[in-house]
Amino acid sequence: MERFFFVSVFLLLLLLLFVQTNISFAFPLSTDSRWIVDDGIKGRRVKLTCVNWPSHLETAVAEGLSKQPIDSIAEKIVLMGFNCVRLTWPLYLATDESFSGIMTVRQSLRKFGLFEAVSGFQANNPSILDLPLIKAFQEVVTCLGNHRLMVVLDNHISQPGWCCSDNDGNGFFGDRHLNPNLWIKGLMKLASMFANVSSNVVGMSLRNELRGPKQNIKDWYKYMRKGAEAVHSVNPDILVIVSGLNYDTDLSFLRDRPFEVSFRRKLVFEIHWYGFWSSWEGDNLNKICGRETENIMKMSGFLLEKGIPLFVSEFGIDQRGNNVNDNRFLSCFMALAADLDLDWALWTLAGSYYVREKTIGSDESFGVLDLNWSSIRNSIILQMISAIQSPFRGLMETQPKKIIFHPSSGLCIVRKSLFQLKLGSCNRSESFKLSSHRVLSLTEEQIFCLKAYEIGDPVKLRLFFSESYCSKWKFLSESKMQLSSFTKNGESVCLDVxxxxxxxxxxxxxxxxxNASCNPKSQWFKLVTSTRSRCKTKPFLRISPYSKTFLHKPLSV
Incomplete structure (x- = not known):
């Protein structure tokens, strides 16, 4: 099975080798305006591209360790292009000594009748099986560090179990399982546990998905500020990551009232975004995507405009690939994630759970790994997501340019020949300029502009003698992602693949x-700002329009 895994990702790895090089960051991390940066002299941007690894369910043990050796799982995370793990933990792991300090992994598994999982641990991770739960958690963090993976610790819930519902007693301060003082004690214990020891622990999410009937803005400010200050007081190196209300979808109240803390350059806010929270099938998809994007900007995206970092700490889809609602959501998410160059964490690594809501060996359809944690569940989806694993932008060390991103494939428009274009790796993307007169031309070779001919024919680059030689382009529809022009016969057309x-x-x-059943995704294109270094290829034609050798007759293309 291990061999099958590596064969199944071979082609994906070829892409990732171009997308993501093995960069060493200077820890700890800080913030610079809306960006997360390292501690080097130049403060290079560090884009968190994480995968969630659940360790908060009933057993309070990192999932999958009965299926595969821990080093094998960490290697898979690296091979899939992620640079970070958002590792979840239940509050009682840090605050209930009788639970976390005494109970071993073996005892926790047996408590739930998971005898097959015990056998799996004996085969795959025998050195962890008889460790106390808190020590097993530390072993996971250490292993991830050995594989140069950053870790964000996420206090996901208090009482170990599946998350979440409005009335599960874990939702908001004052609920049965969320005593504010105990919560702060637990945060401080985990933050101090990894202070000056595990440099790969780069951040701590204070609390996952606050929710329920008791939630209110006044107490949110009161307790989240206390939690943030407490974490920073015992571990000033790590990023303090703060969630909002309503299942981590609402930070809109920060628009009028800032979140004030005593420390600087360590504060990050987080949101979650899932397709199943809305219907993506009951209306025109352009309209839905436009509406949902506008809502995200209203509820949280405005923070980026204020120069405040925003981390999408959970998004995900059904990895089986047959969920229409999720597939439509993902293309819209990809467009916004590329446009804003967001930091993010995919839900989830887990292909299965030891036990979830009393179901033993529960399959996780959102897992990037399969039931046995041995193979990628859907390499097409993973390849698509790989497009946003490397930063499009940094701190503007190079001149920004515009590339044309195709969100439903994760590819960009590249040169096929002197005059033809196709989809390809965004590292090879041509840079474009859309003028005020709606002419779409190449930035580096400005003598070329985009020309539409007949419906169904390839769009081509044409020598740019004057604007009359070029098509005029504009973005249509409520998604603002369909690039439209007219053919020479006056027919309205859009770019397509x-x-x-x-x-x-x-x-x-x-x-x-x-037409709710209509699917426009093949025609979705996004002009994305990029400072990525383009893979060096020789220009098809390097000539100045002012050169004496400039062609005075248009080519027939």
């Missing part, structure tokens, strides 16, 4: 209004 060749073509614009 030929499914057989990946060539960029023009077709009749889809789904501009109405």
């Amino acid at each position: 030929d499914s057989d060749s990946n060539n960029i073509v023009t077709k009749s614009c889809k789904c501009l209004e109405g």
Whole structure:
């Protein structure tokens, strides 16, 4: 099975080798305006591209350790292109000594009748099986550090178990399982446990998905500020990551009242975004994506405009690939994640759980790994997500440019030949400029502009003698992602992708209004700001429009 895993990711790895090099960061991390940066002289941007590894369920043990050796799991995380793990933990792991300090992994598994899992531990991770639960948690952090993976500790819940519901007693301060003083005690214990020891622990999420009937803004400010100050007081190196209200979807109250703490350059806010929270099938998809994107910006995205870091600490989809609602959501998410160049954490690494809500060996359809934690569940989805694993932008060390991103594939528009375009790796993307006169031209070779011909034909680059030689382009629909122009016969067309060749073509614009069953995703394109260094390829034509050798007759293309 191990061999099958590595074979299944071989092609993906070829892509990731171009997308993500093995960069060493200077820890600890800090913030610089809206960016997370390292502690080096230049303060390079560090983009958190994490995967969630649950360790908060009933057993309070990191999932999957009965299926695969811990080093094998860590290697898989690295091979899949993630640089970080958001490691969840229940509050009682830090505050209940009789539970975490005495109970071993073996005892916890046996408590729930998980005898097969005990046998799995004996085969795959025998050195962890008889450790106390808190020591087993530390072993996971240490192993991730050995594989150069950053860790964000996430206080996911208080009483170990599946999260979440409004009335589970874990939702808000004052609930049965969320005593504010005990919560602060637990945060301080975990933060101090890894202070000056585990440099790969780069951040701590104070509390996952605050919710329920008791939630209110006044107590949110009161207790989240206390929690933030407490964590920073015992471990000033780590990022303090603060969640909002309503299942971590609402930070809108920060627009009018800032979150004031005594420390600087360590504060990050987090949000969650899932497709199953809304219907993506009951209306025009352009309209839904436009509406949901606008809502995200209103509820949390405005923080970036204020120069405050925002971390999408949970998003995810059904990895089986047959959930229409999730698939539609993912394309819209990819567009916004690329446009804003967000830090993020995918839910989830787990292919299965020891026990979830009394179901032993529960399969996790959102898991990037399969039931046995041995293979990628869906390499197509993972390849798509790999497009946003490397930063599009840094701290503007290089001149920013605009590239054209295709969110439903995770690819960008690249040069196929002198005059033809196709989809390819964003590291090879051409840079474009959309002028005030709506001419779309190449930035580096400004003598070329984009020209639409007939419906169904490839769109081509044309020599740019004057604007009359070029098509005029504008973004249509409520998604603002359909690039539209007119053919020489006056027919309205949009950029599209030929499914057989990946060539960029023009077709009749889809789904501009109405028709909930219509799917416009192949026509979604996003002009994304990028400072990525382009893979060095020789320009197809390097010539100045002012050169004496400039061609005075247009080529027939």
